[in-house]
Amino acid sequence: MTTGVAGNIYTLALGRQSAKGVAQTSPTYKLKLTSGDLSPARQVIQLAETDSSRQDGKSVVVGAHVEGTPEFYVRPDDFGLLAYAALGANADSGTSPNYIHTATMLNNGNLPYLTIYKAVGNTSLVDEYVDCRVTGLSIKGQAGQVLTVAADIAGLSATFGATDPVLTTVQQTPLVYPNVTVRKNGSAPATVESFQLDIKSNPTILQADTSIVPYDIVPGKLQVSGTFTLLFENDQDYRNFHTGSSSGTAFSTTIFTQTLEMMVRASTFLSVDFLMNSVAYTAYPVLPDVSGAPIRVAAGFQSQPDPATLANYIQIQTYNGVSSY
Secondary structure (H helix, E strand, C coil): CCCCCCCCCEEEEEEECCCCCCCCCCCCEEEEEEECCEEEEEEEEECCCCCCCCCCCCEEEEEEEEEECCEEECCHHHHHHHHHHHHEEEEEEEECCEEEEEEEECCCCCCCCEEEEEEECCCCEEEEEEEEEEEEEEEEEECCCECEEEEEEEEEEEEECCCCCCCCECCCCCCEHHHEEEEECCECCCCEEEEEEEEECCCEEECCCCCCCCCEEECCCCEEEEEEEEECCCCHHHHHHHHCCCCCCCCCCCCCEEEEEEEEEEECCEEEEEEEEEEEEEECCCCCCCCCCCCEEEEEEEECCCCCCHHHCCEEEEEECCCCC
16 A cells, blocks of 8 residues: 655755766755755746647757755745855854854856755655756745745756765754844844845856756846834834935935844854845835734835945855855
8 A cells, every 4th residue: 555755744954065067975954854956957838839629839958957946934044055055155263162154256157156955755766956047035024933945946967867975954043033133224123023045146046068967057136125114103214205304394316225134032142143234215105004913014125335445335244153165
């Protein structure tokens, strides 16, 4: 008698490759998902031509790659690798057992390649995906919840019927919203109920000749944006957005900017900090609530470029006991 495979027996084991085309056979972390998937994607099209009947054209395969957006809880140990993979540059500092990993934008877009092993039902389905790149992260936090990160991943090749590496799944306690402090211009209002930070590389999957799989995954323009919801208390930021000044009384062309930091700290060396040196509001709606509940503002923001100091655009500092990635 056959039985089905439980849907929650699913892991992704990942490790950084030494170079493109060199599979990592000893991954560093085996992650547990909260949602999403990472899967092979074969591009099938129908031939479009005339025929002697009304039947649709024959199916042909014109390409294949790996893609998906798995979501995980944010744990400092493995998140440091995801931050490095998404931004491209990483600097390790500190001494045992307290280390700091500072991920910043790599301007040439040469993001690290990862090998990822997907195991469903332990051994029921095991794929090996080589030459994967993390092309985006979406970090979410909300009052009463655990922080999550959804990773946009694209990969070049897949091997089916692989062997799942022997590795214990991550056991570290994830970061929760009471660990969060949001600072605007260095000050924490302590009224932020939720936030979302989106880091997107807008990649091109370059399908060339000689192979069914792409030649490469090429990162494009890096965009850093997001939202946060906070209690409406006065019109200062409302006027900042519309006039460029907290005392402004008329529309202007001035863009108001400020520093923005999301600190998520379970302890000094078990934390993740997201820092942007200059963000501009993209939305600041003050809407009524007929229930009489306090007004919340869902403020949108966009990090502003700083070509002279790339780290000012977005910097992610991860504090943990891992010496390096």
